[in-house]
Amino acid sequence: MSSATLEADRLAAVPHRHRRSTRGQKAFGTVQYALLFVFSIIVLMPAYVLLVTSFKRQGDYDQSTAWQIPTTWSVEGWVAAWNTLAPAVGRSLVMAILAAVLSSVLGSLNGYIFAKWHFPGSHVIFVLFLFGMFIPYQAIMIPLSGMMLNIQDSAPWFAGVPTLILCHIVYGIPICTLIFRNYYATSVPNEMIEAARVDGATTWSTYTRVVLPVSPPGFVVTLIWQFTSAWNDFLFALFLTNQNNGPVTFGLNALASGQNPNYPQIMAGVLVASLPTLIVYIVLGKYFVAGLMSGSVK
Known part of the structure; x- marks a missing residue:
């Protein structure tokens, strides 16, 4: 096989490797963002409970409904x-x-x-x-x-x-x-x-x-x-x-x-x-x- 043919095969293989690398990077990036989203939800859950509870009236608070948005907003x-x-x-x-x-x-x-x-x-x-x-x-x-x-x-x-x-x-x-x-x-x-x-x-x-x-x-x-x-x-x-x-x-x-x-x-x-x-x-x-x-x- 001539050197020109080998060089042509090498150049033809480069785009395929590049596409595989690009797909792998995209998949890895998607997993990263998904994990960041999950961890952000876990970290922000206590802040959410603090915020919604602070706008409830004293009689409206109950542990069973602590996650719910207030029916009547109060300051x-x-x-x-x-x-x-x-x-x-x-x-x-x-x-x-x-x-x-x-x-x-x-x-x-x-x-x-x-x-x-x-x-x-x-x-x-x-x-x-x-x-x-x-x-x-x-x-x-x-x-x-x-x-x-x-x-x-x-x-x-x-x-x-x-x-x-x-x-x-x-x-x-x-x-x-x-x-x-x-x-x-x-x-x-x-x-x-x-x-x-x-x-x-x-x-x-x-x-x-x-x-x-x-x-x-x-x-x-x-x-x-x-x-x-x-x-x-x-x-x-x-x-x-x-x-x-x-x-x-x-x-x-x-x-x-x-x-x-x-x-x-x-x-x-x-x-x-x-x-x-x-x-x-x-x-x-x-x-x-x-x-x-x-x-x-x-």
């Missing part, structure tokens, strides 16, 4: 939930925003020092910082409560939100330090720091003029992380605050307690308490992923 549960949780939502916003910003700033400073300014014992200190991430909150809650009560005895204004802000800042510093240390070690060239030193820049001016302008991806990650952690926390709130000065998670727990729970009001309260973190992830979710990946490779 009584939403109004009652908002009136009950509005003060706690405001306190949680103040707490979560301040805790996220301050812990992120301190983590950025620590990460910059550990990544670019090596000094005797720096690795040991960094390991001790990371050790704070692995201490369970439950293990320190009793001594922490005693210490905070001693502070509140001499400074009554410190009770409530200020106490939670301090706790979330302290316990947020290790993870923020780790994130920024890895980010600066991989994304900020050492040549930039050395050039700033040659020009006579101090440690602080190098940070503010060279490092800080390229830090937004790291700040996005830590701000979202810390805001969500502070907003969703219940353990600190349970031990360190009460219903009158605690965050929204404490208020939601009080809303759900009682001998005769109002389920539409409880479901509306859950949705109200979930909205801030949902909005944060919808608005900044893509930046969160980009921030995590920006420090992953050099």
Whole structure:
């Protein structure tokens, strides 16, 4: 058989292989979308029950009809939930925003020092910082409560939100330090720091003029992380605050307690308490992923 015939047979076989490959890719893509649809339904089922129940009246709720759309739509549960949780939502916003910003700033400073300014014992200190991430909150809650009560005895204004802000800042510093240390070690060239030193820049001016302008991806990650952690926390709130000065998670727990729970009001309260973190992830979710990946490779 001549070489020309072999070449013709090879070219004739290419479209068939291409068609088989295309059909296989389409089938695989169809299976992927089907699985995504099934998993989405499973994940969204609880949200559906929350939503439809929140628009029912208290007398219309029954466990046997929890999946059904309300026969009479009502916003009584939403109004009652908002009136009950509005003060706690405001306190949680103040707490979560301040805790996220301050812990992120301190983590950025620590990460910059550990990544670019090596000094005797720096690795040991960094390991001790990371050790704070692995201490369970439950293990320190009793001594922490005693210490905070001693502070509140001499400074009554410190009770409530200020106490939670301090706790979330302290316990947020290790993870923020780790994130920024890895980010600066991989994304900020050492040549930039050395050039700033040659020009006579101090440690602080190098940070503010060279490092800080390229830090937004790291700040996005830590701000979202810390805001969500502070907003969703219940353990600190349970031990360190009460219903009158605690965050929204404490208020939601009080809303759900009682001998005769109002389920539409409880479901509306859950949705109200979930909205801030949902909005944060919808608005900044893509930046969160980009921030995590920006420090992953050099």
